[in-house]
Amino acid sequence: MKQAKSNGRSERRDAAENRQRILDVAFTLFELQGVEDVSMNQIAAEAQIGSGTLYRRYHNKSELCMDLIKDSKELLFEDIEVYQEENAARPPAERLRGLLALFIKFKEKNAQLLAGIENSFSSGAQSRTESPLYIELHELVVRLFEEMAAQNGDPQPDSVFRTDMLLTALSSNSYLFQKNMRGLSPESILEQLCQTFI
Amino acid sequence: MKQAKSNGRSERRDAAENRQRILDVAFTLFELQGVEDVSMNQIAAEAQIGSGTLYRRYHNKSELCMDLIKDSKELLFEDIEVYQEENAARPPAERLRGLLALFIKFKEKNAQLLAGIENSFSSGAQSRTESPLYIELHELVVRLFEEMAAQNGDPQPDSVFRTDMLLTALSSNSYLFQKNMRGLSPESILEQLCQTFI
DNA sequence: ATATTAAACGGAGAACTCTCCACTTGTCAA
């Protein structure tokens, strides 16, 4: 994990220790009290560092959550890739459904952190749509939509737009609303999404 | 405007004056600095009231924005009603498109306040989907979708879900993303929405 | 008029996010 900075010197040892401590503390605290109810201050205090140090590494809680979820995210994309390869023969619509199913499973497993990511984007800054998770997923989905459009000679419904809508529908806000207010199960959400967008 | 409270005494005169002052100050300040950059404190100070008094009337900036937008909202619904009546003969898909066009015009005219409403929902509290604007719009759109479903005997795509998706696509987040990042004009957004959801 | 009282008031202060910057400390080159 050394040479973290792509240019210049490698990360200082004490800095690396602090980073690890932050991650550990955050993980534990999130587990214990829920992401929403843990403040950056609390994390800093518990990790025995100044809040400035914490903010130096993570500009906001979002970024911290992203770092915490990185491994799961990589697993997700591996799963997706395997699935896509194993089902390369099947029609793209079906492969898209498979991808969505995997993503929904991922959402269920990381609901808290994902909600934390979306709710804690600091004011004027970036949004959900600029996170690597969004961008990478977007790419994959667009490709599938374009494959679908190529098969039937339809007057190309803009794949990028359609993908944005589909992923917006899977944002924590929208997804949790469907679960909690409309009472839909993950399975029926998947079903409805396919019916609406595919 | 007296007897505002449905039960009990009428609103106190000084309270009414304060309310008006708050609204005036907020309107001016929002105009001057942008909704995002005006704090509740600032409004209270400028209106010469304690912040407690401000919060007593509006639990958060969202509610204040909602009060400020009330008149425009009513105009919107009048416009929609007129349009629906004048075009009652046309197919529901077309009427839905008309409704969306009116709503988008409304969004353009009230972009700042609407964004303020969606961004300032205080933490655990209610969301976009519980505002009267959402609920009323939802009702109208569901009706249109159901009319559409009734005409062709399709295996009823759930109108409620479809409406939620459509309105989510028109939330400030999603809408502004399409405008600013994807570079779509209001017209092309309307076009794409129809292609995707109708 | 006067008393009563629910409503309205205001501002201190708790809890938070995030910035700033003077200070400290690993690291690397000499």
Add this chain to the structure above:
DNA sequence: TTGACAAGTGGAGAGTTCTCCGTTTAATAT
């Protein structure tokens, strides 16, 4: 080894949102 210095640190403090609660006051009943 040592010294320069970029990197890292910490905590005060500015600016927010929102709550709490003792005080004031307008509207009503008497």
